[in-house]
Each structure stands twice: as structure tokens, then as C-alpha cells.
Amino acid sequence: LVSYGEDNLALKALRAIQAYTGCKAGAAIHLLKRVPIQAGLGGGSADAAAMLLGLNRFWDLRLTQEELLNIGASLGSDVPFLLQGGTARGTGRGEVLTYSQSPEAHWLLLVKPKVSISTAVAYGRFNGKSNATTKTIDTVLNHLQNNDLQSAFTSSANTFEELLFPDHEELGICKEFFTSRGYPTIMTGSGPTMVVLLNKPMEALQLQEEIKAAGHDWLSLITKTCTQEDLV
Template sequence: MKIYEKAPAKINLMLDVLYKRPDGFHEVEMVMTMIDLADRLELSEQPRDTIIITSQAGYIPLDEKNLAFQAAKVIKERYDVRKGVHIHLDKKIPVAAGLAGGSSDAAAALRGLNRLWNLNIPQKELLALGAELGSDVPFCVMGGSALATGRGEVLTPVPNPPQCWVILAKPPINVSTAEVYGRLRSESIRQHPSAKDMLSALESGRFLEVCQSLGNVLEEVTLKMHPEVLQLKETMLKLGADGALMSGSGPTVFGLVSKESKVPRIYNGLRGFCKEVYAVRLLT
């Protein structure tokens, strides 16, 4: 028996960091939504009680460092599953890009194993398991659009953004989320984006208000480390994107575009700066 699960990427429409918590994590306020760029997982039961991860991508770990492996391990241990599984990851989401590719793979593994092994785990428990694996995993389990608070694991569903095109551009660098948060000084953030403004824009369904409410305090750190990310963002706006922002800790920049006629020009213009450029729709 084989089970297939889609693992979509996410973008941060808004990301604010409020303060550093006593547990070492940062208290955040984020609005996230999913886009139609996705990895695909194929899960099949194995006769031996083991976890096997394979992928066509040669640049990801296939052992316990892989979040999908960790998801399988936590489900096996928590629910005393004495069966093996082979998980094949068909990777399409860039790695270390601020798009939650690894987190979405873990979430898809949780959902898929729940079906493969007929465990009937309710979503609330899957969300809690996801929170043990990483701050973005619960959102990837739930999907849709959400306001995320706490360290990212406290989720409140919100209206989806108006349908539009999303242009993504990832420069040929990898950014460590831990390093970006390590360099961030929350007390010295000059301007905080407003979750209230973003939620109001989503409630009203006004596309231009969504674009005007985009904001990410982590840009302050990543753009200093990698000026080419700022160049990408400025180029995207000059080429006609209605709004542009770095997603997560970067380095991927996304642009929101309402008119399909603008998409080829922006896409082709960005290809002059980096190879990894994608034109997709919002998943919702």
C-alpha cells in the first residue's frame, strides 16, 4: 500500500518578533499562507521495522537530521508502531530558503503516516506532535492561512489573501534561521509591521492593502548579511510586482502580482539575477 501527500511551501505575509523568551525562543507574530509550490511524499510500509528516507535531491540529509525521518520516529515511539516505512521525497521546494520546505515535509509525513497506519490521530494531536519537531510544522499540518503566535505554534485561522500570482526568487545562498535569530536584537527593531493591518486587509479582501501591509523584521538582519537579497527585492518591485517581501529568514524574496500579463516580464527579468525563479499561485 502506498500513500501520497503534498507538502506545500509557505510564505510569510507578515513577520514580527516581539521579544526573546526565557526558554530561548522568540515570541513572534506572523501571518502565513501556502503557495502552489510543493514537495511530494510517497509513503509505503516496509516489512522490516525501520525508517528509510530517499530522494532524487542530492543535497538533503536522509538520516535523523531529516525532519520527515524525525516525524516518522516520533509517531512510531508515541503510538508504539512496530512497522517500517519508506518515505520518498520528491523535492521541488528550495532548501534553506525561508519557505518551510523541511517543515512541510515533516507535516506531510505526520498526515501520511496517520493514514498509512490507520492511527486515527486527531488534528489537535498532530499539531502538538508537529510543535515538537519545529515551530513551522504545526502551520504546515493545518494549512490554509493563519496568524501564528507564541514561537509560531499557536495558530488562529484567518481569511485567505485575494487570489494572485506569486513570483519567488532565491539567490544562490543558504541562510541559517538560527543565525538570523541569533543576530536579531528585538529591543532595537526600528519598525514593527502590524498584524492588525494585515488581518484587516485580509478581512476586507483588498489586494493592494495586503501588499501595503507586508512586513518582515528579519529583513533587517538578512539584508545586511546578504545585500543581494535587497537587490532582488528592489528589482522585483521595479519590474512591476505590486508588493515584495523576504519570506521567513530568507533568502527567498516573493512578489505578489495581480495581473497575469505582468508575470512573464517579472519572471524573465529576475532570471537575469538568479536561476531559481518560480511563478506560482496561492494554494488557497
Template sequence: MTRLTLPAPAKLNLMLHILGRRPDGYHELQTLFQFLDHGDELTFSRRDDGEIRLLTPLPGVDPERNLIVRAARLLQHSSGCRLGADIELIKRLPMGGGIGGGSSDAATTLLGLDRLWDLRLGEERLAELGLALGADVPVFVRGRAAFAEGVGERLTPVEPAEPWYLVLVPQVAVSTAEIFSAPELTRDSPAITVRSVLERGGRNDCQPVVEKRYPEVRNALILLNKFVSARLTGTGGCVFGAFPDQAEADKVAAQLPESLPGFVAKGSNISMLHRKLQSLS
């Protein structure tokens, strides 16, 4: 295999509770991840000279700091592989949207190059490498809806309902670091069980902070709440609502102003990346 094209799916945080701050500055949290059948697309072409080249850099992002390049170099270094890759990215997921664009790209890079370079490191090792790149990366590496604890690295596979979602994309890039360092952020939510989350749901402790600091997000929540219960995903700025079918989601999407972009996508407990990889096996 010398060329491989794979999706990098979006995710939603269906709830996000923050239990406390750890001595290392990270936060103890509980969250419920589910994937969307919508995302970026990456194409990897094998190089024999060991070079890693991102052929489609993102405006304003140093290629060497891009999570795609960092993931590729980390995989090279940890495996001792002397192969390289040209990487092309079709970017659909917004940056700073809370739907996992950068983390998903990194996970797709780890899984894609593991396959392209015939390393066969295995999901467990790739998830370990992913955690060094970001707390959300392991869930994308594993590719199954999960209840996450710790900093997001302790994953329990779950199977929530798979509705259709309307996701709105306010035109702001929310800084995760800013939200997690906000003095008004609630950091004392009591721990709950997986069962109670699946039965009763939960809230997003970051939502009040984001609404206060980003009026565009607050306005999107107000607008979507007129039709369905609207929630923030992650630290935002994307907001979403669940619908029983695509037609209902499309109907609401058609009534929203053109100044507020969005998309409709199916929720999925197995990521489309893993479905694609399985089809290639």
C-alpha cells in the same frame, strides 16, 4: 492502503513582526502564513518490520537528522505503532529559503503516515507533535492560511486574497538561528490585530538584517522591486512579489536574469496537501 504520494507545499510569510525575546531564548512574533501551489513531493510505502528508511537522502544532511525521518520516528514512538515506511522525496523547495521546505516535509510525513498506518490521531494531536519538530510545522499540519502568534503555534485561520506570486530564489542558504540571534534584529514591534494585518499588511522585521548580511538577497529585492513591491519571506533567502494573474507574473519572470532562479505559483488559503487528502477520503 500500502502506498501514498502527497505534496509538501511551500508557504510565504506575508509579514513577520518580532515583539520580543522570551526567557527561553525563543521570540514572540506575529506572522501571516499563506500556502503556495508548489512544493516537494513525498511517497510513503508501508513496511511491516517497523523500519523507517529515507530512500532519497539530501546531500550533506544526515538522514537521522532529517525532519522527515524525525517526524516518522516521533509518530511511531508517540502512537506505539509497529509499522514502518520507505519514504521517497522529490525535492523542489530550496533549503534555507524561508518557504518552509523542511517543516512542510515533516508535516506531510505526520499526516501521510497517520493515514498510511491508520492511526487516526487527529489534527490537534498531530499539530502538537509537529510543534516538537519546529515552530512552523503546526501550520502545515492544519493546512489553512493563518495569523500566527507566540512562537508561531497560536493560529487564527484567515482568508487573505489569493494572488499569483513570483518567488525568487537567491543562491544562498540563510541560517534562521543566525538571523534570530543577530544583535541588530528589531525585537520591539508593538502587537497588532488580525484585522489590521488583513487591512494594511505589515513588514518583515528580519528583512533589514538579511539584506545586510546576504548581498544576494538584497540584489534580488532591488531587482524585483523594479516591477512590484518585493518582500522577504520568513528569515529568507527567498523573496516574492504578488500579481493579479499568472500572465503578469510570468511576464516579469521572463525579464529576470537566468542566474537568479525562481518560480511562479498561485497563493492558496487551503494547502494543496489538504486538498489532496480530502480527495482521498
């Protein structure tokens, strides 16, 4: 019996691991979602990754990491990354990962405007052209390897901003709210969540107050990046 709410990807992960191993065992699973749906934060894929890792241990399947990565790739392009975490460059569909050292921890404010973004629709708008290039990614990785997350943010780009901002005015307004205050900000995934880089956690509380005072009904969450040691 699986209690999974509306999260189909978690159930697909369970079925995929059963199909791969032939395991007939069952499990009672309650999924409490903390990552907002359609936020561009990989919440569904993270649930699938957790399902694969958890069932491998719970059912004592003894699947190798390579086997889990292959199953994960069949579920979604970002599932392999979420099985391991860290700092990685994705190629292919995004499932071929090359890892590098993670920079020191930094505080972030995640801000989700009340705009619904369909990932399928967003990808459907891509015409093969973008301001973001391989050189952009090379530059970002170079800054990350030098432990300079600030420069990595300011030199990065998200093609979906080019595709979606013209039709969703609130996305541009949200990003400009933070960049005009001097905070490096970029939309994550296919949106609509903005990731705001902070110098210290108190800035997050101040920004939350400013968001409220400006009359915006954006969801905001304070979090922190992982260091290399956190992944051990």
C-alpha cells in the same frame, strides 16, 4: 526503510509518531523535494507535516488533529501551520494559531537569490527590536479580512530583512528589482526568497525574462495562493 535524502525533519517526524503511538510498523518512503533547501519557504517543515498526515493514514493510527498538532509543534514552530494551511496568525513560538478567512487567489513569483541563509544564524542576530510590531500584524490581518492582498503586502514587514540586508547586498538588490517595477515584494521567513505579488500570470513570464536579461542567476517559480475553498 525510509528513503529521505538529506531531509532530517521528515525522518524526525516518523520517529516522533512512532514514539508517541508505540507503532512498530515500517514504511518505504521516497521523498522528492520540490521546495529549495534553505529558501525560507518551510520545505523541511512541510515534509514533516506530510509525513505525520501520511503515516497517520497509512498506519491507521487514528490520531486526532490536536494530537498531530502537538507532535508537529515538538518538531518545529511552523509544522502545526503546515498541517492545516490557510491564513493564520502565529503567536507563542509561532505554533499557536488563530485562523481567519483566506483572500481570493493571487498569482505570485517566488524568487530565490543564490545566497545561503542559516536560519540559526539569522535568529541569533535578533536583539529584540524591530520595525515590525503587533500593530503591523493587526494591519495586515485587517487587509486580508477585507480581501485586499495588495495592501496586506505593502503594509507588512519582515524583521529578517532588517537583520540580513546589511550583510547580504544581493537580497536588497533582488527586492529592489521588483519594487522599482511597482510589484509589492517581501522576503519570506529567514530568507533569502522574495515573494512578488502579481496582477496576472503573464507578468511572471515577463519578469523572468527581465531577470535573465539583467544577468541575474536567481531561481524563480510561478505559483498561486490558495483560496478558502481550496482548503476544504
